[in-house]
Amino acid sequence: MDQIDIDMIRLLQLDGRISISELSKKLALSRPSVSERLKRLQEKGIIEGFFALVPPAAVGKKLLVMIELSELRVSLEEFERMIANEPDVIECHRATGHVHYYIKAALNGTDELTRLIENFIPFGSTRTSILLGSPIDRRVILPS
Template sequence: MDKMDREILRLLQEDGRMTVSDLSKALSLSRPSMSERLHRLRERGVIEKFSAQVSLDKIGKAMLVVIQVGGLKVSLQAFEEVIQTEEAVIECHRVTGEVSYFLKAAVANVHELRELIDRLVPFGTINTSTVLHSPVRERMLLPEV
């Protein structure tokens, strides 16, 4: 990966809607060359997907919570199958340490949070934390030089 690829990644992480033309102009590269570079980055799996970042407040899910799940009462596979169907959960990470999973969930209010916890309790020990502020969100990632 060269300097130009790093710049492409930087620009796309700032604005994922940049067109090939916009990228070409910003980096003084022809559109065919830019298209080829983008194709290679996607083909190598460096760019996994393009998506929209949605405001949780604007869609009525203003309460963001981190949930730790430990002491599983079911197999890892069984828990992962269930958690994939849980719409409030927006991230799930299997981790090392005293707990087995960190979940990030978005709910509208305390009532929805209680219902989510009630659905999770049969699977293990649940510990929740409400996110008050996120000083670092979606940090830009670039490969080492």
């Protein structure tokens, strides 16, 4: 990976809808070269895909929470099958240490939060925090 690839990755993370023509101009490369580099980055798994970022509040999900699940009472596989079907969960991370999973959910209100926590109780102990803000929501990731 050279500096042009790194610059392309940065530009695409800032604007995933940037056109090949605009990338071509910003990188000072021909459109075919940009297309080929983009294809290669995707084939190598460096770029996994492109998607729309939707702020949860924009679709009525005004309550953001982080739930810690510890003291797991079932297998990892069983828990992960269950959580894959929880539509309010927007992130789930398995971790080392005393907390097995960190779960981020976007909800309409406390009724949904109650339901979600009640669904988790058979799987382990929970601890919930309401997220008040995100000083760093997402950051461009580049190779070092």
